[in-house]
Amino acid sequence: MYEDFGISKEIEILSTKVEQDVEIIFKNIDKVCQKNSLKVLKAFQNNKISDMHFGSTTGYGYGDVGRDTIEKVFAEVLGAEDSLVRSQFISGTHALTVTLFALLRPNDTLLSITGKPYDTLDEVIGIKDNPSSLKSYGINFEQIDLVGNDFDYNKIEERLKKGNIKVIEIQRSKGYSDRKSIKIGQLEKVISLIKSINEHIIVMIDNCYCEFVGTIEPLEIGADIIVGSLIKNLGGGLAPNGAYVAGRKDLVNLAAERLTAPGEGKEVGPTLGINKSILQGLFFAPSVVASSLKTAVFASKMLEKLGYSTEPRYNQERADIVQTINFGDEQKLIKYCQGIQMGSPIDSNSIPEAWDMPGYTDKVIMAAGAFTQGSSIELSCDGPIRKPYIAFMQGGLTYEYGKIGVLKAIQNIMK
Ligand SMILES: *Cc1c(COP(=O)(O)O)cnc(C)c1O
Numbered sequence: 001m002y003e004d005f006g007i008s009k010e011i012e013i014l015s016t017k018v019e020q021d022v023e024i025i026f027k028n029i030d031k032v033c034q035k036n037s038l039k040v041l042k043a044f045q046n047n048k049i050s051d052m053h054f055g056s057t058t059g060y061g062y063g064d065v066g067r068d069t070i071e072k073v074f075a076e077v078l079g080a081e082d083s084l085v086r087s088q089f090i091s092g093t094h095a096l097t098v099t100l101f102a103l104l105r106p107n108d109t110l111l112s113i114t115g116k117p118y119d120t121l122d123e124v125i126g127i128k129d130n131p132s133s134l135k136s137y138g139i140n141f142e143q144i145d146l147v148g149n150d151f152d153y154n155k156i157e158e159r160l161k162k163g164n165i166k167v168i169e170i171q172r173s174k175g176y177s178d179r180k181s182i183k184i185g186q187l188e189k190v191i192s193l194i195k196s197i198n199e200h201i202i203v204m205i206d207n208c209y210c211e212f213v214g215t216i217e218p219l220e221i222g223a224d225i226i227v228g229s230l231i232k233n234l235g236g237g238l239a240p241n242g243a244y245v246a247g248r249k250d251l252v253n254l255a256a257e258r259l260t261a262p263g264e265g266k267e268v269g270p271t272l273g274i275n276k277s278i279l280q281g282l283f284f285a286p287s288v289v290a291s292s293l294k295t296a297v298f299a300s301k302m303l304e305k306l307g308y309s310t311e312p313r314y315n316q317e318r319a320d321i322v323q324t325i326n327f328g329d330e331q332k333l334i335k336y337c338q339g340i341q342m343g344s345p346i347d348s349n350s351i352p353e354a355w356d357m358p359g360y361t362d363k364v365i366m367a368a369g370a371f372t373q374g375s376s377i378e379l380s381c382d383g384p385i386r387k388p389y390i391a392f393m394q395g396g397l398t399y400e401y402g403k404i405g406v407l408k409a410i411q412n413i414m415k
Pocket of ligand 1: 093
């Protein structure tokens, strides 16, 4: 069966062994999926979702009951007072940008305690010059690096006691760095430290790739506002675009007034026919995240057996859906990404190459044979072309397709 697909007997045999090795891990993923499915279904029922919420608005988008109810459902699922779930957010980066500009004012200081934020925020913050950056408005930025994959609690305490920090940004997922992602337990510990020093500091979480990986979300353990993309976990592969912001009502309102206009806020924003896809995407999201996790665990064990170092290891606790594979070799990284593309349902005959993407410093290779452009809840793999040549793989709408993609990519580096 696999040989028809260009996958050797050897790799198929190895995959059967690996699936036995990961059986218990998969069972645990199913348990998390079950709990999150309950959470989602309860939110649908509590908010009395019905056919009328699939309706649509155009123009200003006044009185879009579907949109308003979707925001209540997301808020309930995420443990938030309120949320903003909009297709007018172009992407996660845009939602993070809107939120930062909404929360910060001239002379305020933004502090990142997970080191340098995600690459696409460099020009937003002003780490890299841009005449429209936060820095250009007189907003300061400071960062405290992680130490040994955990927060530098002493440095954070010391800095907070000096005062004048308005917003702390915490990026849970590793982005394109070689650190580990932040587990919910670590997050809880650092938030309680922050709040014990100054309860007014706003704790903002870049939650991209982390939703539904566990059963507790950051707002439930004290975060004030979280941001994520709908072409990642919570879109379930069905949301056509967009992002969300959720958390404290006053803060979500500030983000709404920055996304639309002061005085209009959440009241406007046409949905142009996507309400049903957003709801259906959220409905599928627990299972899709589970499939992505299984794909990641499977890849981690397969590549470990073949002698590569992977992070997380197949049996380690996960905070996000990202699997990194350290190839230590430019060609292998490129071949692996190209193999993922070959195993995709869309554009399987195109060959991705590294290029200068807007917002990124190094050349990046991106494999994404996805139904939705750039969707990384669908099996996708990318990597900046820099040492030590790490592939960042994530997504998988179903485990079965995810597995085939991984086998195809492995076959492509073996040739
Ligand atoms: C994907 C991602 C972003 C940016 O999201 P886009 O939708 O690609 O703009 C920001 N932070 C993290 C950690 C991400 O994984």
